Each structure stands twice: as C-alpha cells, then as structure tokens.
Amino acid sequence: MAITGGCLCGKVRYEITGTLLGADHCHCSMCRRQHGAAFSTYAGFDPGDFFWISGEELVKVYEKTPAGGWCFCSDCGSTLAGTEKGKITSVTLGTVEGDPGIKPESHIFVGSKAHWYDISDDLPKFEERAPGNLKLFNK
Ligand SMILES: [Zn+2]
Numbered sequence: 001m002a003i004t005g006g007c008l009c010g011k012v013r014y015e016i017t018g019t020l021l022g023a024d025h026c027h028c029s030m031c032r033r034q035h036g037a038a039f040s041t042y043a044g045f046d047p048g049d050f051f052w053i054s055g056e057e058l059v060k061v062y063e064k065t066p067a068g069g070w071c072f073c074s075d076c077g078s079t080l081a082g083t084e085k086g087k088i089t090s091v092t093l094g095t096v097e098g099d100p101g102i103k104p105e106s107h108i109f110v111g112s113k114a115h116w117y118d119i120s121d122d123l124p125k126f127e128e129r130a131p132g133n134l135k136l137f138n139k
C-alpha cells in the first residue's frame with residue numbers, strides 16, 4: 001500500500017509508491033533552522049516513487065546549497081520533503097500519515113547538534129552523515 005502524507009493546512013498531499021529505504025534524525029544546523037526544532041527526521045526512497053497528489057502548485061522549494069533543499073507548503077509552511085541535486089529523495093517522517101513501516105536508525109550530523117538538546121536513546125550517532133548512507137540528504 002502506498003505511503004501518503006501532507007501538510008498542516010491539508011492542501012498539499014503526496015504519495016510514495018515504493019518502500020522507505022531508511023530513516024535518520026538529522027541534527028545539522030540547516031535542518032535545525034529550517035524546522036525550528038532540535039532535529040528533523042527524514043526517510044529516503046527511490047526518487048521515482050514520489051508523487052504530489054494535490055496542491056503541487058503551492059509547493060515551494062528552497063535550496064540552501066546546490067546539493068540539497070526542502071519542499072514546503074507555501075500556505076502553511078510545513079516541510080514535506082528533502083531534495084538532493086534537484087530530485088526529491090526524502091520525506092519528513094513527521095508528515096507521513098499512519099505507520100510508515102520504518103523507524104529512525106541513527107542520529108546524523110551530531111557534530112552540529114543543538115547545545116540545549118541531549119540525545120537520550122541508544123541509536124548510533126554520527127558526526128556527519130552515516131557511513132555508506134547515500135540515500136539521505138547529500139549536503
Ligand atoms: Zn499547507
């Protein structure tokens with residue numbers, strides 16, 4: 001069954017027809033600012049598996065670097081997906097409806113995590129990206 005999700009105002013919705021390939025909590029300074037939170041959680045997929053099913057005209061893409069950016073609803077501001085080199089390659093797990101069938105496997109970019117947040121679970125932590133993990137946010 002396809003994975004679906006959407007933004008806070010409900011105008012933008014997406015569908016992922018394949019399986020999610022892995023998920024991480026990203027603590028990098030860009031994600032922290034972009035989400036206004038201690039970290040953000042993404043799950044990767046094959047870019048060919050992602051489709052906007054409503055509100056695509058409201059989706060704005062912000063690319064901080066040529067390598068990576070975010071797709072968000074221009075009405076309500078929800079961040080829905082991450083891009084790598086112009087392709088949508090990850091979804092923000094917080095916008096998925098129901099059980100995505102996957103749980104975060106690690107904390108990445110812990111080297112730039114917020115001073116005020118202590119990681120208190122036992123997931124692996126990586127200073128930058130997880131070794132061999134090319135599916136998430138190649139910044
Ligand atoms: Zn919205």
Ligand SMILES: [Zn+2]
Binds near residue numbers: 030031
């Ligand atoms: Zn990040």
